[in-house]
Amino acid sequence: MNLRQLRTRLSVSQPADAAGVSVCLDEKWEKFARQDPYRYILTSLAPSDTDEFWRSGERTVQRDFLPLLDLHRVPRLVCLEVGCGIGRLVLPLARSFQRAIGVDIAISMVARAASCAEDRGIANACYLVIRGPGDLLAQLQNHSGKCDFIYSLLVLQHVSDFATIQGYLGAIRHLLHPSGLAYLQFDSRPKSLSYRVKTALPDWLLPSLWRRGIRRIRRSADEIDAAIRTAGLEVVGELTPHTAYHRYILRRSPATAMSAL
Numbered sequence: 001m002n003l004r005q006l007r008t009r010l011s012v013s014q015p016a017d018a019a020g021v022s023v024c025l026d027e028k029w030e031k032f033a034r035q036d037p038y039r040y041i042l043t044s045l046a047p048s049d050t051d052e053f054w055r056s057g058e059r060t061v062q063r064d065f066l067p068l069l070d071l072h073r074v075p076r077l078v079c080l081e082v083g084c085g086i087g088r089l090v091l092p093l094a095r096s097f098q099r100a101i102g103v104d105i106a107i108s109m110v111a112r113a114a115s116c117a118e119d120r121g122i123a124n125a126c127y128l129v130i131r132g133p134g135d136l137l138a139q140l141q142n143h144s145g146k147c148d149f150i151y152s153l154l155v156l157q158h159v160s161d162f163a164t165i166q167g168y169l170g171a172i173r174h175l176l177h178p179s180g181l182a183y184l185q186f187d188s189r190p191k192s193l194s195y196r197v198k199t200a201l202p203d204w205l206l207p208s209l210w211r212r213g214i215r216r217i218r219r220s221a222d223e224i225d226a227a228i229r230t231a232g233l234e235v236v237g238e239l240t241p242h243t244a245y246h247r248y249i250l251r252r253s254p255a256t257a258m259s260a261l
């Protein structure tokens with residue numbers, strides 16, 4: 001099946017997002033996916049170095065994910081990536097899980113992830129186009145409380161509407177197994193004066209990677225912590241806090257985990 005056929009098969013016609021949050025598929029990310037997914041996913045990548053792109057995913061899985069999953073004794077049944085792009089992480093991680101699910105807002109990202117999995121003979125991974133957190137819940141309703149590992153890297157940092165982030169946190173809590181783990185990255189650097197000035201400028205004055213859609217949006221740790229608590233999750237660890245690559249390791253908070261039993 002070629003990329004065009006996959007796009008047709010994956011194109012969505014669902015109703016508005018059930019949570020009423022961020023219902024439109026992201027046109028900017030669709031454009032980025034068609035132009036150069038490698039560059040827009042990994043902005044630090046040297047031009048056309050696709051080998052390094054795939055190696056970087058393999059490294060993250062081997063060095064960051066698997067030791068953490070071992071440490072927390074997370075079962076290896078179902079993993080879910082929110083904002084999977086073309087499968088840089090979900091493809092190598094699929095080898096360690098019975099079933100791997102990647103969801104993304106851009107049809108062309110999902111189509112390419114599916115074709116990359118097919119090329120590599122990975123049969124236990126599946127991909128879904130979603131409209132937002134409510135649609136994620138609707139499409140994965142059979143997976144409520146069944147996902148052992150839910151992760152999202154280089155995604156929430158681009159989401160401008162905080163209600164969408166709050167919606168994803170709620171959806172993640174709902175889908176997470178009571179003993180499962182979530183691993184979410186944010187950019188929590190302080191909002192410096194230069195950041196504020198840059199953010200206020202119109203796109204046409206900015207270099208392409210600083211423009212709306214692809215630029216990173218900084219969130220304060222207080223704001224993220226409050227959203228995590230509101231969603232019924234709790235922080236069990238943090239990696240490189242107050243940086244552009246601040247990762248939160250989360251579980252369902254005990255009260256919500258108990259109520260699911």
Ligand SMILES: C[S@@+](CC[C@H](N)C(=O)[O-])C[C@H]1O[C@@H](n2cnc3c(N)ncnc32)[C@H](O)[C@@H]1O
Pocket residue numbers: 022026029030040041042082083084085086087088089103104105106109132152153154155158159164
């Ligand atoms: C920088 S890429 C990261 C891809 C992948 N996580 C990785 O690390 O290789 C960001 C991805 O998030 C997706 N995305 C952006 N906004 C999203 C949203 N609101 N919901 C789901 N996916 C989103 C984009 O389409 C894109 O594939």
